[in-house]
Each structure stands twice: as C-alpha cells, then as structure tokens.
Amino acid sequence: MKQTTAIAALAALAQDSRLEVFRLLVRQGPDGLPAGEIAERLGVQPATLSFHLAQLSHAGLVASRRQGRSIIYRADVATMKDLMAFLLYDCCSGHPELCGVGDAAAPAQGPGEPPCCAPAQPKAAGTA
Template sequence: MQQAMNSASAVKALAALAQQSRLAIFRLLVQTGPAGVHAGRIGEALGLPPATLSFHLKELANAGLVASRQEGRNVIYQARYQQMNELLGFLMEHCCEGDPKGCDVPSFACQPKRPARTKATAKSD
C-alpha cells in the first residue's frame, strides 16, 4: 500500500505545476486519459519546441505527476492520476474541520474511465 502524500511531495508537485507550460501539459494529459499521448502531439497541441517540451516533461516526471512508456519510436506520456488525487486529498485534508459537507466543495477525486472497447479489443479478449 502506498503512503499518503506528505508536505515535501506536495510542495514538489505544486512547484512543478506552478509554471504555465507545465500546467498546460499536465491538464492536456489529464484530459487525454490513461492511454496517454506521444510527445510530438503534446508539442503540436501546445506549440512547444521539442527541447522545451522535454524539459517540462522531465520536471513533471520528477515531481511524480507524469509517467512515460516507450511505444516503438514514440514516447507516450500520461498523467499519474493517483498522484494527482493524493495531492488534491492532501490539500483538502481536514477541510472544514473534517466535515466536507460544510465546505460546499465537490469531490475532486478523478477516476479516469477505461478506454472504450472497440471491436478490435473485444476480439483480442
């Protein structure tokens, strides 16, 4: 079982998000879902040159907010939803003295949906 986020991890994550391009990258990855997106598409969508994009993705990965995997010649990046939820939980911990009903704040926990099954994935099962 993974430990809950601590202050040092929260500061590191918030520092990584406290930059306009990194925040835009992270939001794009969250919107993309668990399948992720390759670096070239991120750069195209946000108008970031490869070297700049690489720097920002490295910062987000070092903060634990982004994961990557190799698929052929492409590197696919995805948001780490558990880390995001832990950060949100850390920020909301003890909200309204432990009574979230008193905060009038919606639940922020994100549970990304699994990608829709297509005929191709159904046949491979």
C-alpha cells in the same frame, strides 16, 4: 502524501506550460499522448517540452512508456488524487460546504464509497 512531495508537485505545476501539459494529459486519459503530439497541440518547442515533462515526471505527476519509437506520456492520476486529498485533508472536517466541495465536485472514491469530504453518515440504531 508527505508535505515535501506535495510541495514538489505544486512547484512543478506552478508554471504555465507545465500546467497546460498536465491538464492536457489529464483530459487525454490513461492512453496518454506521444511527446511530439503534446508539443504540436500546445505549440511548445520539443526541447522545451522535454524539460517540462522531466519536471512533471520528477514530481510524480506524469508517467511515460516507450511505444515503438515514441515515448507516450500520461498523467499519474494516483499522484494527482493524493495531492488533492493532501490539500483538502484539513479543510472539510465533515463539512464540505466550508471548502466549496460538494457531491458534484467530489465524486465517490470507489463503488459504494461516499464522496470525498462527505459528512459522516450516522450509524443505524443497533449497529456497532
């Protein structure tokens, strides 16, 4: 992730309502929520919510799709992961305890992969 992209994402999240919207969408998962339901759950006026969703969308943190007459919003997990990786990139240097990031807080990136910021495992004798 480029620094300018990270700054845009952090700026979008640096507002109470937008952070609440993003966290709600993260909890909701890939199915997302219609804009009206987001507004209702958070007690935000639809016009205000539309502005906040546009800011989050411009920063790449939410994606939308049309479903009938509704627009469904979901958190863009890939962008969120990229942002977290950007923020933690220089932190660990193989020592997750320095950042307070441990195995429980940083799950494996995929099957068979070590947790984020996990110390490099020594190679077995006789391997390249």
